Amino acid sequence: MKNCEYQQIDPQALATPTPTPTPTPAPTPSARACPEKKPRRPQRKWEVFPGKNRFYCDGRIIVARQSGVLPLTLGLILVTSGLFFIFDCPFLVKHLTGFIPVIGGVLFVFVVISLLQTSFTDPGILPRATPEEAADIEKQIDNPTGSSSSYRPPPRTKEVVINQQVVKLKYCFTCKIFRPPRTSHCSLCDNCVERFDHHCPWVGNCVGKRNYRFFYTFIVSLSFLTAFIFGCVTTHLALRSQGGNGLVFALQESPASALELVVCFFSVWSILGLSGFHTYLLAANLTTNEDIKGSWSGKSGNEETGNPYSYNSIFKNCCSVLCGPMPPSLIDRRGFVPSEDGAEIGPAEIELPAAKNDVNMCTQGTKGLLETATRSPFLSSPCPQAKSQAIPPPALDALPSITPSPSPSPSPGPGPGPGPALEQTKVSRERPAATTPHRHHSHHRSRSKRTAQQGHNPGHASNPPASPGPRRSHSSRSRKDSKTRDPKFTPLH
Amino acid sequence: MAETHSLQDLRQQAAIASKVFIQRDYTSGTICKFQTKFPTELEARIEKQQFEETIQTLNNLYAEAEKLGGKSYLEGCLACLTAYTIFLCMETHYEKVLKKIAKYIQEQNEKVYAPLGLLLTDPIERGLRVVEITIFEDRSIGSR
Numbered sequence: 001m002k003n004c005e006y007q008q009i010d011p012q013a014l015a016t017p018t019p020t021p022t023p024t025p026a027p028t029p030s031a032r033a034c035p036e037k038k039p040r041r042p043q044r045k046w047e048v049f050p051g052k053n054r055f056y057c058d059g060r061i062i063v064a065r066q067s068g069v070l071p072l073t074l075g076l077i078l079v080t081s082g083l084f085f086i087f088d089c090p091f092l093v094k095h096l097t098g099f100i101p102v103i104g105g106v107l108f109v110f111v112v113i114s115l116l117q118t119s120f121t122d123p124g125i126l127p128r129a130t131p132e133e134a135a136d137i138e139k140q141i142d143n144p145t146g147s148s149s150s151y152r153p154p155p156r157t158k159e160v161v162i163n164q165q166v167v168k169l170k171y172c173f174t175c176k177i178f179r180p181p182r183t184s185h186c187s188l189c190d191n192c193v194e195r196f197d198h199h200c201p202w203v204g205n206c207v208g209k210r211n212y213r214f215f216y217t218f219i220v221s222l223s224f225l226t227a228f229i230f231g232c233v234t235t236h237l238a239l240r241s242q243g244g245n246g247l248v249f250a251l252q253e254s255p256a257s258a259l260e261l262v263v264c265f266f267s268v269w270s271i272l273g274l275s276g277f278h279t280y281l282l283a284a285n286l287t288t289n290e291d292i293k294g295s296w297s298g299k300s301g302n303e304e305t306g307n308p309y310s311y312n313s314i315f316k317n318c319c320s321v322l323c324g325p326m327p328p329s330l331i332d333r334r335g336f337v338p339s340e341d342g343a344e345i346g347p348a349e350i351e352l353p354a355a356k357n358d359v360n361m362c363t364q365g366t367k368g369l370l371e372t373a374t375r376s377p378f379l380s381s382p383c384p385q386a387k388s389q390a391i392p393p394p395a396l397d398a399l400p401s402i403t404p405s406p407s408p409s410p411s412p413g414p415g416p417g418p419g420p421a422l423e424q425t426k427v428s429r430e431r432p433a434a435t436t437p438h439r440h441h442s443h444h445r446s447r448s449k450r451t452a453q454q455g456h457n458p459g460h461a462s463n464p465p466a467s468p469g470p471r472r473s474h475s476s477r478s479r480k481d482s483k484t485r486d487p488k489f490t491p492l493h
Numbered sequence: 494m495a496e497t498h499s500l501q502d503l504r505q506q507a508a509i510a511s512k513v514f515i516q517r518d519y520t521s522g523t524i525c526k527f528q529t530k531f532p533t534e535l536e537a538r539i540e541k542q543q544f545e546e547t548i549q550t551l552n553n554l555y556a557e558a559e560k561l562g563g564k565s566y567l568e569g570c571l572a573c574l575t576a577y578t579i580f581l582c583m584e585t586h587y588e589k590v591l592k593k594i595a596k597y598i599q600e601q602n603e604k605v606y607a608p609l610g611l612l613l614t615d616p617i618e619r620g621l622r623v624v625e626i627t628i629f630e631d632r633s634i635g636s637r
Contacts, residue, residue, distance in 0.1 A: 113576040127620040136514045160519045169519070177622060181523055195523070213569075214577060309522055320561050323569025325587045326580060327559075330620040 046333040050128060051191040059333035061120040064189045068201030070119055077115070077222070080263050081108045084229050087256040088236045095239055100232060107225040114218035115203060122329040123208030124194035126175065126183065134176035141171075163308035182309065184289055194327075198288040207288075210329065213322045216278055223268070223275045230264035233257045285310040285317040510630035514623040515548065525555040527616070527624050534628065538609050547601055547613070548624070551594065558590035591617060 046059035054063050063070075081104070089101045129137070141156055156171035158178050169178045172185050175192045179185070184196035186206050195209035207215045237257055240250035251258050281291060286307060290296060296307040311317050513535060518528040529548045531541045565586055572579050598615050606613055606626075614625040 110576050113578065117577055126622070129622070130619065132512050133514055133619070133623060133625070136512070162520060162522055167519070180517065180622075181519055213573070217573065217576070316561075319566060319569070322573065323566045324561055325559055325565045325568070326572075326585045328585075328587055328591060328617070330617070332618075 043337040044333065045331070045335050045337055048337055049331065049333070051125065052189050053125075053191070055333065062122050062205075062333065063119055064199070064205050066188065066201075067204040070202065070204035073115065073202045074112075076263065076267075077108075077111060077225075080229065080260055081225070083256040083260050084232065087254055088229075088233055088260070091236055091240070091254075092232055096235070104225070104228060104232070107221055107228060110221040111218065111225050114214050114221060117214040118200075118203045118207065118211050118218050119205050121205075121211040121214060122331060122333070123206040124196075124210040124327065125189075125208075125329075125331050126177065126180075126192040126194060127331050128174070129176040137171075137176065137178065165306070165308040167308065182287060182290070195287060196289050210327055216282065216322065219271060219275045219278060223271045226264045226268045226271055229260060230268055233260050233264065237261070282318050282321055283314040285321065508630050510628045513626045513628065515626065516623055517621075524559050525616075525621055526552045532626075535611070535626065538611055538628065539606070543605060547605070550597065551616075551624070554590060554594045554597065558587045558594075 044059050046055040046062075049055070052065040054065055055061065056063070084104060085101060089104070092100045156178075158169045158171070160167055160169060160181070162181060167181050169181065171178050172192055174185060174190065177192070179192055180194065182195045183192050185192045186196065186199050188199050189206055191206070193206045193208040195212070197207040197212055197215075199206045200215070203215065203218070205211070236254065237247065237250045240253060241247045278288075281288065284307060286296070290307075311320065511534065513532045515527050515532070518526045527548050529545050529552075531544055535544060568586055595615055595617075598613050602613055610629040612627040612629065614627065616622070616624050619625055
């Protein structure tokens with residue numbers, strides 16, 4: 001490009017006058033103008049993902065940053081099932097039937113597969129807004145206080161009527177979007193998740209729209225497995241202690257059974273309770289989040305509230321969640337970040353290559369987006385000077401019209417100078433703001449922590465491998481509420 | 494001249510003037526549906542009817558993807574029985590419709606929008622939040 005001839009002269013550019021790859025304007029000169037950087041391999045989007053998640057297998061597997069007690073869950077399941085197959089099954093096969101290990105095996109496989117799928121699947125994370133989108137939304141929102149740089153503006157809400165119910169959509173300060181209905185921001189993962197149910201530490205991931213069915217399968221099959229193992233071990237010990245030998249003798253002969261008995265006894269109650277609670281939620285088409293907050297229970301005294309998302313048929317509610325179409329992952333983890341080189345437009349499945357090049361030239365990776373919002377949408381490369389030269393001037397002139405308020409310096413060539421200062425103000429504006437929308441989550445978490453501790457105090461010897469306490473207490477409350485609830489709305493479809 | 498614009502020519506010659514975002518319409522619940530309200534910025538560029546037809550077709554396609562019917566139930570039940578492992582090898586109904594949508598958008602861009610100096614972005618690239626329409630200001634074609 002002609003503009004690049006006036007950049008700093010670097011030996012590499014002179015030595016290797018490679019022809020510019022024609023499909024993509026601009027980017028190559030910037031790569032050549034930074035000789036200290038090796039030609040960067042194209043990055044995948046998961047590498048620049050702004051949320052607190054971890055990725056494995058090149059983006060195929062996603063987990064929350066804190067894996068919580070997932071290893072414990074997995075360990076308990078594997079150890080208990082292993083002991084069962086090794087110590088109890090031979091005896092039971094000899095004295096009862098050979099189907100026992102088969103049934104146990106099938107249940108075990110179901111449990112492990114659904115646990116891994118719950119933990120490793122994207123729960124329905126919403127990608128954050130691009131700078132242009134954020135600017136567009138800011139334009140539409142009234143800001144009576146004027147400048148918003150000094151303190152956090154009040155939480156913004158938008159009202160929408162769904163099925164004759166007024167639903168408030170809240171603005172997420174972190175993701176810079178109005179959250180769709182039933183979406184919530186998880187502060188542990190720092191993502192907005194669609195149809196957010198809860199963040200489960202036992203599986204080390206959020207439970208949301210895309211992995212709720214896996215989670216439900218997991219807890220139901222786990223209930224069956226623990227009940228099955230409990231029953232089999234009890235039968236085993238009973239058979240052994242027959243013939244006048246006594247229970248103590250049986251336990252001495254098979255000490256592993258004692259451990260299994262203890263684990264299963266304490267697990268089965270909590271997991272059965274959790275399964276029952278989630279079956280109720282499923283039948284009413286509710287999420288744990290909505291149930292805890294009492295969004296549709298009419299607690300505010302308004303008799304007209306009811307769940308606007310329910311189909312008013314238990315069968316249809318269950319089917320829509322468990323057997324409905326599987327929505328795609330919106331974050332496109334394995335797609336390539338459109339880099340300055342523009343060399344690869346990755347295997348990201350569905351897009352127009354030209355559109356991606358053009359439109360995303362200014363949106364290099366979601367991480368860069370938040371930074372670019374403070375400068376300008378076009379200039380976010382590590383070599384800002386080179387980039388500003390590379391972009392044809394008319395684009396730069398167009399900048400002020402695109403980013404009015406959010407970027408205090410819409411003029412071209414921001415350079416690194418105003419950048420850090422802007423970053424600081426932006427961060428200081430964001431940080432206090434970010435805590436407010438998450439208040440109900442920290443509240444929820446602290447509540448669950450407290451009740452979990454209370455649950456553990458009265459001598460729960462083993463940790464039940466599923467979320468205890470708060471769900472049980474809520475299940476009792478919810479069951480009471482379900483009698484008073486009277487949805488009188490037409491189904492959505 | 495306008496008819497021979499390819500997307501690449503457009504990009505190289507034109508500059509982006511602004512972007513319009515068509516937001517989601519949540520009045521029917523959480524299904525994917527976009528507002529058909531005609532934005533004022535496009536009034537000079539495209540006919541209202543054409544725009545509404547495009548958005549309505551998109552809405553219909555998304556409704557087809559999310560439809561709760563016999564086929565999706567069958568797929569769901571089969572998946573449940575196999576512990577959802579068939580998702581690893583099979584393309585879901587939703588993904589098939591998304592491919593159809595991508596093709597439709599590309600076709601619309603080539604036939605209708607690019608000649609008018611507009612570009613539709615597939616909503617899946619924006620997390621199904623918005624339909625982004627980029628308005629190009631043609632600089633090289635001197636007639637404007």
